[in-house]
Amino acid sequence: MSLRTQLDGWQPEPTVDRDVVSAGPVAALSAVLDQLPAAREGEPLPPLWHWLHFLEWPRQQELGADGHPSAGHFLPPIPNRRRMFAGGRSRVNSPLLVGVEAERISTLDSVAVKQGSTGEMVFVTVRSELRQRGQIRVVDEVDYVYRSGEDSRRVFEPASGPPPESSHSWQLPVDTDPTLLFRFSALTANAHRIHYDSPYATQVERYPGLVVHGPLLVLLMLELVRRDEPRPVRSLDYRLRRPVFCGEPVLVHGEPAGSSAELAVSGAGGHTHATARVELA
Structure with a gap:
C-alpha cells in the first residue's frame, strides 16, 4: 500500500498548549553553549529558544523502538516511521519574554508524498503561533520528512578531508562530542536513539556514528x-542538507550584508551541512 493511500483522510485538528517561558532551560542551554545566561526574567x-519549552514527555511505554513516541498528534499514520528534521521558517513579530506564560497554537500546515531516490517520503509541515499577553509574537513553521521501514539503498559516509575553513567575519568552531549531544537531548526531551545510542545508530539506522541534532545546528x-549582531532577528529560513556525525569538527560561519545575513554549517571535505538566511531589524 502506498504512503499516499495510508494518509488518505489524515487531518489532525489544531492543538493548544500553554507553558511558562522559564529562565531555567535558558540558563541550561547557555551553559551548554559555554555562555552566560542568554536571557533572564523579563x-x-x-x-x-522556545524549542526548550512546550516539551512533551510521553510515558516510557509509549515510546517506539527508536525512542520516538509510537503515536502523536502530528505524526503521520505510516508503518515503521523514520523521521528527519528537514528545515523550517520563523517570523519574530516581537520576542517572547522570559518568565511570562505563553500559548502555542499548532496546526498541520501541509502534508505531501514525494518520490525520492530512496523511495516514497512524506513531507509534513507543522505551523505554530506563539502568543504572550494576547499578542502573536512568533510564527514558527517546521518541516519534517518521514520514510517508512528500512531502506537498503541509503548509505551515509563520515566526512573526511581537511578541517573546514571560511573567510567570513562570523565564525564559531564546534567540537561535536557525545556530551554535547546528551545534554541537548535532555534539554529538548528528545529520546531519539540516533543521538545517544551508538549501537542503535550504526547497526539499525546504519549511520556511521551518532547523529548531531538538526535543531542544534540551527x-x-x-x-x-x-x-x-546587535540588531534583532525578524525572520529566518533554514535548511538541513547533510547529517553531521558525532566527532566531526564543524565550522559555523556567516556574514551580514545590509539587513540580512547568510549562515552555514560546514564540515570536513567541504561539505555544507546546514544553511540559513536571517532578516534583521
Missing part, C-alpha cells in the same frame, strides 16, 4: 547573530 528570548547558526 528579558527577550533568543530566536527559536541554534548554533543563530548563535553567530546573537553574539556578533
Whole structure:
C-alpha cells in the first residue's frame, strides 16, 4: 500500500498548549553553549529558544523502538516511521519574554508524498503561533520528512578531508562530542536513539556514528547573530542538507550584508551541512 493511500483522510485538528517561558532551560542551554545566561526574567528570548519549552514527555511505554513516541498528534499514520528534521521558517513579530506564560497554537500546515531516490517520503509541515499577553509574537513553521521501514539503498559516509575553513567575519568552531549531544537531548526531551545510542545508530539506522541534532545546528547558526549582531532577528529560513556525525569538527560561519545575513554549517571535505538566511531589524 502506498504512503499516499495510508494518509488518505489524515487531518489532525489544531492543538493548544500553554507553558511558562522559564529562565531555567535558558540558563541550561547557555551553559551548554559555554555562555552566560542568554536571557533572564523579563528579558527577550533568543530566536527559536522556545524549542526548550512546550516539551512533551510521553510515558516510557509509549515510546517506539527508536525512542520516538509510537503515536502523536502530528505524526503521520505510516508503518515503521523514520523521521528527519528537514528545515523550517520563523517570523519574530516581537520576542517572547522570559518568565511570562505563553500559548502555542499548532496546526498541520501541509502534508505531501514525494518520490525520492530512496523511495516514497512524506513531507509534513507543522505551523505554530506563539502568543504572550494576547499578542502573536512568533510564527514558527517546521518541516519534517518521514520514510517508512528500512531502506537498503541509503548509505551515509563520515566526512573526511581537511578541517573546514571560511573567510567570513562570523565564525564559531564546534567540537561535536557525545556530551554535547546528551545534554541537548535532555534539554529538548528528545529520546531519539540516533543521538545517544551508538549501537542503535550504526547497526539499525546504519549511520556511521551518532547523529548531531538538526535543531542544534540551527541554534548554533543563530548563535553567530546573537553574539556578533546587535540588531534583532525578524525572520529566518533554514535548511538541513547533510547529517553531521558525532566527532566531526564543524565550522559555523556567516556574514551580514545590509539587513540580512547568510549562515552555514560546514564540515570536513567541504561539505555544507546546514544553511540559513536571517532578516534583521
